[in-house]
Amino acid sequence: MARGAFISFEGCDGSGKSTQAAQLARTLEALGFPVLLTREPGGTAISEKIRQILLDPENAALSETAELLLYEASRAQLVNEVLRPSLEAGTWVICDRYADSTYAYQAAGRGLDAGLVQRANDLGTCGLEPDLTLLLDIDPAVALGRATKGGADRMEAEGLAFQRKIRAGYLELARKMPERIRWVDAAGTEEAVASRCHAVLVRRFPELGKAGLHV
Numbered sequence: 782m783a784r785g786a787f788i789s790f791e792g793c794d795g796s797g798k799s800t801q802a803a804q805l806a807r808t809l810e811a812l813g814f815p816v817l818l819t820r821e822p823g824g825t826a827i828s829e830k831i832r833q834i835l836l837d838p839e840n841a842a843l844s845e846t847a848e849l850l851l852y853e854a855s856r857a858q859l860v861n862e863v864l865r866p867s868l869e870a871g872t873w874v875i876c877d878r879y880a881d882s883t884y885a886y887q888a889a890g891r892g893l894d895a896g897l898v899q900r901a902n903d904l905g906t907c908g909l910e911p912d913l914t915l916l917l918d919i920d921p922a923v924a925l926g927r928a929t930k931g932g933a934d935r936m937e938a939e940g941l942a943f944q945r946k947i948r949a950g951y952l953e954l955a956r957k958m959p960e961r962i963r964w965v966d967a968a969g970t971e972e973a974v975a976s977r978c979h980a981v982l983v984r985r986f987p988e989l990g991k992a993g994l995h996v
C-alpha cells in the first residue's frame with residue numbers, strides 16, 4: 782500500500798487555518814481518500830494534556846525553554862502514536878500546525894536561538910517532515926482580532942507585536958523552503974481561501990485533481 786501524504790497548515794493565530802484544515806479533511810474524505818485530521822499541540826490523549834498546560838493563561842510563569850520542550854514532547858507523542866502509523870497505513874494526514882510553528886513562535890516570536898529550536902524540532906518530529914505545508918498568510922491585526930473574540934489563550938495574550946514577529950518568521954521559512962512551504966493569501970472568504978489551497982494541492986498532488994478536487 783502506498784504511504785499517505787502529510788499536509789500541514791501553518792499561520793498566525795486567527796489566520797483561518799483550522800477552518801481550512803477541517804474543510805480540506807471533509808473534502809478529501811468525500812472524494813474517497815482515507816483522511817486523518819489532527820492538530821498541534823494535541824492529537825493524542827497525552828498531547829492534549831500537554832496542550833492544556835501550554836495554553837492555560839494561568840501558566841504565565843512557564844519558562845521559554847520549558848515551553849519549547851512541552852511543544853516538542855507533545856509532537857513526539859503525536860508522531861509515534863498517530864502520524865507515522867497513519868501514514869504507513871496509507872492515510873492522508875492533515876495537521877493543524879507542526880514544527881514550523883515552533884520556529885515561528887519559539888525562535889522568531891520568543892527569540893530563542895534558531896539552531897537550538899532546529900535541534901529541538903529534529904527531536905520532536907523524530908525526523909518526520911510534511912510533504913506539503915500551506916502557510917496561510919494574513920495581516921496579524923485582522924487575524925488577532927478574530928482569534929481573541931472569545932478571549933485570549935496564553936499565546937494569544939502576547940499581543941500584536943508578537944504576532945508580527947511570528948508572521949516574519951513564517952515568511953522567512955517560506956523563502957528558505959519554497960518547495961515544501963507554499964504561501965497562500967488568507968484574506969477573503971472561506972471559499973476563496975479554500976480555492977487557493979486547492980490550487981496548490983492539485984499542483985503538488987495531481988491525483989487530487991484527477992479525483993475531482995475543484996479549484
Ligand code: TYD
Pocket residue numbers: 793794795796799820821822836852877878879880882883884886887928934936937
Ligand atoms: P491553538 O488554539 O491551536 O491556536 P490556533 O487555533 O491559532 O492554531 O493554540 C496553539 C497555540 O500554540 C498557538 O498560539 C500557536 C502556539 N504554538 C507554539 O507556540 N509552538 C508550537 O510549536 C505550536 C505547535 C503551537
